[in-house]
Amino acid sequence: MAKLKIDDLKKIKEKVQGTIAIRDGSHRAKITVHMGTCGIAAGARTILNAFMDEVNRRGVTDVILTTSGCAGLCSKEPMATVEVRGAAPVKYIELDEEKAKRIFADHVMDEKPVIEFALVQGSETTY
Amino acid sequence: MNPYQIAKEYNAFLQNESLTEFKDKIDSILEDYRERRGGLIPVLQQVQEYLKFLPPVVQNYVALGLGVPSSDVYGVVSFYSFFSMKPRGRHLVRTCLGTACYVKGIQKVIDKIERGFDVTMGGTTKDRRFTLQGVRCLGACGLAPVVVVDENTLGQVDHAKIVKMLEKYE
Amino acid sequence: MGKVYRTHILVCAGTGCVASGSLKVRDKMISEIERHGLKDEVMVASTGCNGFCAAGPITIVHPEGIFYKRLNVDDVPFFIEELLIKGRTVKKHLFTEEQRNEQIPIMNDIGFFKNQVLVVLKNRALIDPDVIDEYIGRDGYLPTSKALLEMTPDQIVEEVLTSGLRGRGGAGFSTGMKWKFCKEAKGEVKYILCNADEGDPGAFMDRSVLESDPHAVLEGMIIGGKAIGAHKGYIYVRAEYPLAIQRLNTAIGQARDYGLLGENIFGSGFDFDIELYYGAGAFVCGEETALMQSIEGKRGMPRPRPPFPAHKGLWAKPTVLNNVETFANIPQIIMRGGAWFASLGTETSKGTKVFALTGDVTNIGLIEVPMGITLRQIVYDIGGGIKNDKGLKAIQIGGPSGGCLPASIIDTPVDYESIVKTGAIVGSGGMVVMDEGNCMVDIAKFFLGFTAEESCGKCTPCRVGTAILLEKLTDISEGRGKDGDIEILETVGRNIISSSLCGLGQTAPNPILTTIRYFRDEYEAHIYDKKCPAKRCKALITFAIDPEKCTGCTLCKRNCPQQCISGEKKMPHTIDQSLCIRCSLCYDSCKFDAITVA
Ligand SMILES: Cc1cc2nc3c(=O)[nH]c(=O)nc-3n(C[C@H](O)[C@H](O)[C@H](O)COP(=O)(O)O)c2cc1C
Numbered sequence: 001m002a003k004l005k006i007d008d009l010k011k012i013k014e015k016v017q018g019t020i021a022i023r024d025g026s027h028r029a030k031i032t033v034h035m036g037t038c039g040i041a042a043g044a045r046t047i048l049n050a051f052m053d054e055v056n057r058r059g060v061t062d063v064i065l066t067t068s069g070c071a072g073l074c075s076k077e078p079m080a081t082v083e084v085r086g087a088a089p090v091k092y093i094e095l096d097e098e099k100a101k102r103i104f105a106d107h108v109m110d111e112k113p114v115i116e117f118a119l120v121q122g123s124e125t126t127y
Numbered sequence: 128m129n130p131y132q133i134a135k136e137y138n139a140f141l142q143n144e145s146l147t148e149f150k151d152k153i154d155s156i157l158e159d160y161r162e163r164r165g166g167l168i169p170v171l172q173q174v175q176e177y178l179k180f181l182p183p184v185v186q187n188y189v190a191l192g193l194g195v196p197s198s199d200v201y202g203v204v205s206f207y208s209f210f211s212m213k214p215r216g217r218h219l220v221r222t223c224l225g226t227a228c229y230v231k232g233i234q235k236v237i238d239k240i241e242r243g244f245d246v247t248m249g250g251t252t253k254d255r256r257f258t259l260q261g262v263r264c265l266g267a268c269g270l271a272p273v274v275v276v277d278e279n280t281l282g283q284v285d286h287a288k289i290v291k292m293l294e295k296y297e
Numbered sequence: 298m299g300k301v302y303r304t305h306i307l308v309c310a311g312t313g314c315v316a317s318g319s320l321k322v323r324d325k326m327i328s329e330i331e332r333h334g335l336k337d338e339v340m341v342a343s344t345g346c347n348g349f350c351a352a353g354p355i356t357i358v359h360p361e362g363i364f365y366k367r368l369n370v371d372d373v374p375f376f377i378e379e380l381l382i383k384g385r386t387v388k389k390h391l392f393t394e395e396q397r398n399e400q401i402p403i404m405n406d407i408g409f410f411k412n413q414v415l416v417v418l419k420n421r422a423l424i425d426p427d428v429i430d431e432y433i434g435r436d437g438y439l440p441t442s443k444a445l446l447e448m449t450p451d452q453i454v455e456e457v458l459t460s461g462l463r464g465r466g467g468a469g470f471s472t473g474m475k476w477k478f479c480k481e482a483k484g485e486v487k488y489i490l491c492n493a494d495e496g497d498p499g500a501f502m503d504r505s506v507l508e509s510d511p512h513a514v515l516e517g518m519i520i521g522g523k524a525i526g527a528h529k530g531y532i533y534v535r536a537e538y539p540l541a542i543q544r545l546n547t548a549i550g551q552a553r554d555y556g557l558l559g560e561n562i563f564g565s566g567f568d569f570d571i572e573l574y575y576g577a578g579a580f581v582c583g584e585e586t587a588l589m590q591s592i593e594g595k596r597g598m599p600r601p602r603p604p605f606p607a608h609k610g611l612w613a614k615p616t617v618l619n620n621v622e623t624f625a626n627i628p629q630i631i632m633r634g635g636a637w638f639a640s641l642g643t644e645t646s647k648g649t650k651v652f653a654l655t656g657d658v659t660n661i662g663l664i665e666v667p668m669g670i671t672l673r674q675i676v677y678d679i680g681g682g683i684k685n686d687k688g689l690k691a692i693q694i695g696g697p698s699g700g701c702l703p704a705s706i707i708d709t710p711v712d713y714e715s716i717v718k719t720g721a722i723v724g725s726g727g728m729v730v731m732d733e734g735n736c737m738v739d740i741a742k743f744f745l746g747f748t749a750e751e752s753c754g755k756c757t758p759c760r761v762g763t764a765i766l767l768e769k770l771t772d773i774s775e776g777r778g779k780d781g782d783i784e785i786l787e788t789v790g791r792n793i794i795s796s797s798l799c800g801l802g803q804t805a806p807n808p809i810l811t812t813i814r815y816f817r818d819e820y821e822a823h824i825y826d827k828k829c830p831a832k833r834c835k836a837l838i839t840f841a842i843d844p845e846k847c848t849g850c851t852l853c854k855r856n857c858p859q860q861c862i863s864g865e866k867k868m869p870h871t872i873d874q875s876l877c878i879r880c881s882l883c884y885d886s887c888k889f890d891a892i893t894v895a
């Protein structure tokens with residue numbers, strides 16, 4: 001192993017930070033994919049993967065991705081909730097891969113909710 | 128005692144205790160540390176790891192190997208509680224004598240072990256199955272009272288169950 | 298950019314949780330996750346000690362930060378299924394706060410964690426201590442690069458002086474001053490030593506720091522090395538801490554691989570390396586001059602000072618010795634500045650302190666609090682009060698050099714000066730909470746038994762004095778106490794304090810003097826009434842069977858090792874007092890509360 005220079009140290013730091021940022025709760029935005037039985041049946045896993053690809057592709061480190069149980073609205077699955085720090089959470093319904101990508105680009109990155117896919121703005125926050 | 132005699136007694140000791148397999152290893156440890164300052168304690172720690180105890184014959188041999196007076200070796204072995212001059216049992220049962228364990232009732236656990244296996248603190252059972260030791264705080268106070276058997280830490284030990292728990296160790 | 302996972306499952310792998318089986322839990326988690334095909338979505342990692350050892354094995358799930366206690370191997374399949382497939386919190390393993398009687402899912406909402414302030418333990422339960430990259434991911438080794446590339450030794454010392462950091466090993470000496478003296482000492486070769494001997498019984502702060510964040514300690518030593526001009530460091534670590542040793546070895550190996558130890562670190566031209574040295578089980582070796590003797594391969598006996606180690610230490614070279622926790626504070630002082638550190642704590646005691654909170658308190662574990670917090674806040678807000686609704690009797694702080702403080706002064710702030718005024722010392726961080734069931738004479742005897750045993754024997758006041766004190770206490774607790782004994786304890790105690798060679802003797806009488814000061818009536822009950830009010834001292838109590846309550850179940854009779862209990866089945870039993878050894882087995886085994894202690 002070659003000796004680290006200060007730049008190498010910073011590179012390692014950035015790389016690892018992306019992975020472990022989720023642990024200290026210091027994120028800017030959080031995406032929750034609802035993965036109850038019905039959600040999974042409706043294809044929630046594809047949505048989760050789509051979001052995950054976006055996070056990895058863009059290399060963002062301040063967004064965390066998580067899952068939760070059934071959101072209680074089975075007929076509108078797959079669903080996801082996007083919370084950007086300082087703004088009310090938005091629930092998106094009847095998602096597919098394309099919609100997920102758009103939500104990521106517009107809402108998560110640019111902080112502009114995609115109203116046409118949304119169910120309601122504001123809801124109970126999840127822990 | 129001359130070097131020849133020391134080596135002879137030491138070899139006889141290894142033979143008697145069936146420890147000859149460690150002879151070369153110990154010689155190489157002594158070789159390694161011969162020139163190093165302050166090597167005595169690490170050497171004794173490693174030798175004890177192989178032989179399990181350090182009787183005077185071994186101490187003399189270590190002194191010879193490192194080129195230090197055997198009184199220095201004895202001084203160190205007798206000072207540190209980590210070193211033992213008596214043979215140990217097949218299993219080492221270490222009971223914590225720290226404050227947290229004391230408050231949480233380690234004494235009852237010790238009483239049970241002493242009675243259950245007819246052994247006293249610091250001693251070894253007749254069949255050399257267990258050696259019972261008290262040690263300074265094991266740093267697992269959150270789990271007090273704590274008993275460590277060989278490498279296994281038993282936490283929140285219930286004095287009513289300790290004898291049964293030890294039965295597992297043959 | 299590192300890979301992103303939707304969920305991180307962090308299993309505690311500190312000594313406590315490992316003893317409760319956490320490594321098996323982690324492995325089972327991994328295999329269950331693979332079985333469900335979730336390997337690419339979920340990360341499982343092990344972390345260092347989380348501090349809440351009594352609730353182990355502990356698992357924390359992020360991003361929510363949910364705290365699960367007592368999650369054993371057999372619980373794993375159900376847990377993974379609920380958590381990851383069904384997406385629910387697993388209620389069964391949530392923490393319940395007794396006073397509020399409600400389940401609290403989020404770790405940082407739990408009183409035990411909520412009231413802590415983490416500086417030294419900032420990485421606890423967040424990184425895998427065996428993975429240097431995770432440490433670097435949380436700003437690790439940036440302080441070292443700053444100190445080596447941008448700061449002069451004078452600036453480093455200045456920063457540490459500004460911080461007001463005082464040694465966490467017990468005496469509370471200014472770390473900046475110590476470094477300054479050694480920096481100014483003449484000599485080509487100097488050493489920097491880390492004291493990881495952690496000898497105080499009932500304390501495990503240093504173990505926990507070493508296990509959960511070994512690199513922080515290494516960094517502190519590298520920076521200290523640069524400040525005083527040392528190129529070699531030793532860590533003197535107890536052989537009783539196998540896991541800490543293993544983690545340190547791994548950490549040192551990784552740091553060497555990265556060139557963070559060795560020659561020309563970060564291309565700065567500064568060389569530094571660290572070696573481990575295993576202690577061999579002598580409490581006195583925690584004392585600085587004894588520790589150096591021990592590294593030199595001799596009997597670990599203290600020597601008189603001066604000369605101070607800053608001028609003549611290891612191998613007679615200028616040497617700095619600091620405690621593990623002291624070093625672990627250094628990287629952050631360098632990174633965030635001494636002024637930031639000085640903003641925490643009180644006027645004279647800066648920063649935070651790690652304590653091992655144990656004994657009869659509800660939440661047992663390792664805590665970090667700002668200096669100046671009161672004992673009450675620690676015991677009640679963090680510790681959750683006394684177990685089983687009993688009353689608080691005393692708080693033992695400072696180990697064998699400290700004292701027992703009564704409930705009446707529980708509002709004392711925890712800082713060096715206030716605690717010294719009570720007769721105890723802050724010490725290295727052991728804090729043992731005792732309920733009414735503890736006898737203060739017995740506790741004093743316990744500590745004196747410890748110091749008498751560990752006294753190295755070099756100086757007479759300590760060797761003989763502690764033996765005299767122990768003998769007197771034994772007499773008192775066994776009913777042979779006489780009028781005037783208390784005064785003898787006090788006089789002998791004061792003499793030992795004023796005439797012993799090292800800190801061991803100079804503080805050994807503290808447990809006696811504080812218990813006399815605050816619990817004199819208890820000593821008097823033992824001496825004059827031959828009674829132990831807490832019913833602990835065996836010679837002063839008798840066990841008897843209440844014929845009203847005894848059902849004649851014969852359980853006690855069968856359990857009695859002395860066979861001194863007699864009675865027919867279904868008839869009240871009796872104890873033969875002449876044979877009874879007061880082992881209390883009958884008392885512990887009786888299901889009908891029929892055994893009385895007087
Ligand atoms: C008998 C005795 C035992 C000690 N044990 C320890 C110990 O286990 N760990 C420790 O850090 N300091 C211990 N000390 C204090 C050390 O002598 C020394 O003051 C300390 O390590 C210096 O580091 P600090 O300035 O960072 O606190 C002990 C002192 C005495 C007198």
Ligand code: FES
Pocket residue numbers: 223224225226227228229264265266267268269271272273498499500
């Ligand atoms: S007091 Fe027993 S482990 Fe600390």
